[in-house]
Amino acid sequence: MNPRVILAVALIPLGLIIAAVPANKTKQFRLTAPELLQETATGSQFMQPDAVADMLVKNDPSLQLIDVRTPEEFAAFSLPRAINIPLANILSDEYTDILNQDAKTNVFYSNGTVQASEAWMLTRQLGYTNNYVLEGGLNYWFANILGAKEPSSVNPSEEFAKYDFRKSASAALGGGSVVASDNNTAPAAATKPPVANKAKKKVTGGC
Amino acid sequence: MGPLVANGIISENTNLLLAFFIGIGFGFVLESSGFSSSRKLAGVFYGYDMVVLKVFFTAAITAMLGLLFMSLFGWVDLDQVYVNPLFLRSAIVGGVVMGAGFIMGGFCPGTGICGASIGKIDAILFSVGLFVGVYFFAFTYSWWEKLYKATPLGGKKVSDALGMSDGLFALVLILVAMGMFYAAEWAEKKFPREEY
Amino acid sequence: MAELTKKEKSKRYLNPYLGGVLLGLVLLSCNFISGRGLGASGAVKSVVGASIQAVDKKAADHSLFMAEFKEGHGDKPLKNWLVIEVLGVIVGAFISGAVWGRLKFRVEHSPKITSQKRLLFALIGGALFGFGAQLARGCTSGAALSGMAVLSLAGFVTMMAIFGTAFALAYFFRKLWI
Numbered sequence: 001m002n003p004r005v006i007l008a009v010a011l012i013p014l015g016l017i018i019a020a021v022p023a024n025k026t027k028q029f030r031l032t033a034p035e036l037l038q039e040t041a042t043g044s045q046f047m048q049p050d051a052v053a054d055m056l057v058k059n060d061p062s063l064q065l066i067d068v069r070t071p072e073e074f075a076a077f078s079l080p081r082a083i084n085i086p087l088a089n090i091l092s093d094e095y096t097d098i099l100n101q102d103a104k105t106n107v108f109y110s111n112g113t114v115q116a117s118e119a120w121m122l123t124r125q126l127g128y129t130n131n132y133v134l135e136g137g138l139n140y141w142f143a144n145i146l147g148a149k150e151p152s153s154v155n156p157s158e159e160f161a162k163y164d165f166r167k168s169a170s171a172a173l174g175g176g177s178v179v180a181s182d183n184n185t186a187p188a189a190a191t192k193p194p195v196a197n198k199a200k201k202k203v204t205g206g207c
Numbered sequence: 208m209g210p211l212v213a214n215g216i217i218s219e220n221t222n223l224l225l226a227f228f229i230g231i232g233f234g235f236v237l238e239s240s241g242f243s244s245s246r247k248l249a250g251v252f253y254g255y256d257m258v259v260l261k262v263f264f265t266a267a268i269t270a271m272l273g274l275l276f277m278s279l280f281g282w283v284d285l286d287q288v289y290v291n292p293l294f295l296r297s298a299i300v301g302g303v304v305m306g307a308g309f310i311m312g313g314f315c316p317g318t319g320i321c322g323a324s325i326g327k328i329d330a331i332l333f334s335v336g337l338f339v340g341v342y343f344f345a346f347t348y349s350w351w352e353k354l355y356k357a358t359p360l361g362g363k364k365v366s367d368a369l370g371m372s373d374g375l376f377a378l379v380l381i382l383v384a385m386g387m388f389y390a391a392e393w394a395e396k397k398f399p400r401e402e403y
Numbered sequence: 404m405a406e407l408t409k410k411e412k413s414k415r416y417l418n419p420y421l422g423g424v425l426l427g428l429v430l431l432s433c434n435f436i437s438g439r440g441l442g443a444s445g446a447v448k449s450v451v452g453a454s455i456q457a458v459d460k461k462a463a464d465h466s467l468f469m470a471e472f473k474e475g476h477g478d479k480p481l482k483n484w485l486v487i488e489v490l491g492v493i494v495g496a497f498i499s500g501a502v503w504g505r506l507k508f509r510v511e512h513s514p515k516i517t518s519q520k521r522l523l524f525a526l527i528g529g530a531l532f533g534f535g536a537q538l539a540r541g542c543t544s545g546a547a548l549s550g551m552a553v554l555s556l557a558g559f560v561t562m563m564a565i566f567g568t569a570f571a572l573a574y575f576f577r578k579l580w581i
Binding site: 209210211212213217222223225226227228229230231232233234235236237238239240241243244245246249250252253255257258261262263264265266267268269270271273274277282283285287288289290291292293294295297298299300301302303304305306307308309310311312313314315316317319320321322323324325326327328329330332333334335336337338339340341342343344345346348349351352354355360362363364365366367368373376377388400 | 444447554573
């Protein structure tokens, strides 16, 4: 039989099918459930608030705080140089470059840890690394970093060191109350976060 | 599942090993189809041998349909497959220069290597010429750098540029290619050459 | 041995449609395995860059091309997917030539020109192609064929430029071929 006819009979129906069926836009899960469970069990997704405060005070450029609360809550208060990616929109394509990259350390935070942990789970499922959760969230932050309480004299010296650090950090970070006020050092960041400078190593190719 | 390397299913070194075997397949099919013969390759421009058109479009459509169907079944993640970026000006200028090289040399790099491998001396010289051209480019790069980097448009897809879905474009391409195949058979009958 | 007629000769080549399907399958598996398409001219660039580096270790300091090459290729420019693939192509073509009985040193040329003329044009054509492939970041295998398989606009643009130009110039070089 004429090869062209064979080809036509094979290709045209396939072409019709592929044209008619909508494309598969699901983002594939990279980790299996047991793998994900194992990672959460170690608690490696958490980043300690002291560590984050330290990076903020030192102006470490590799830190990127991500506020996963609603834009309204973000506008009311946000941590220094944080950007806002509301949890509801976290799977949107416009944030992929920020969430999936090797250069910066992204730290999700919310009021507690629930929303931030959810954000971590979702992005980890997609295979992204370099994302963490601020342990304790903003509630712990306010209570213990910004409003650090002087430990009583019987506490070990590490507690005093921690207190000293937190006191100076809170001063540097503009310690204040939750109530929206003009004392906030956090700049009113635009809701559209800037694109990361270095995207994750993309597939290379070409001739 | 796929691409296997990007998803960590095979290692980088396995990838390099497989590259060798993929290359063997590539070279074997090219030579078996007659692409090691410059006169067969040039035939598409004069009508007497349309093998380039038939193989090229059949291959592109086969691979395209394969990828689209695999994506549909979730077997491959198309976001992880390399789409070569468009630098409009350099692509066009480079393409024009290559076209001139094609009609004069009768080969392209892939087919030239195949021809050289089976002993065609014109293909060997063509391959030498490739190196000459690339050395020239390397040493005069400063003259071309601006052109080379002009108008970057990123990894744009044809379907996006035309405003249609990938699948619809594939269908259109299939229909166009089938038309071209019929025209090709007609041309080969009209412009025959007995021996080459 | 009598010269084979065209019919007999064509029997020793694969049917082009079959060849196309096979090539498409090779390309498909290539994309599935490594997430990239086939290529050829890039390997030439790697070898050229590696040779310049070998001769002049500090080439990256005074040549912008070499600086960018070093950035893209790193310290082992030959341990590169394309270079290894091209080595495979050489082997694959050789095997095919052996299987079909086409291994022979010869110059293939139209009876209307001399073999010297053919060789000269092969060299010139190669130089033009090598240069053009660098500018366009690909050749017919890498940019055009592999590009079309992933629906890349660059692939189509490059392919149309190559074939359009070749068609346009075909008349002027017809003596080389017919």
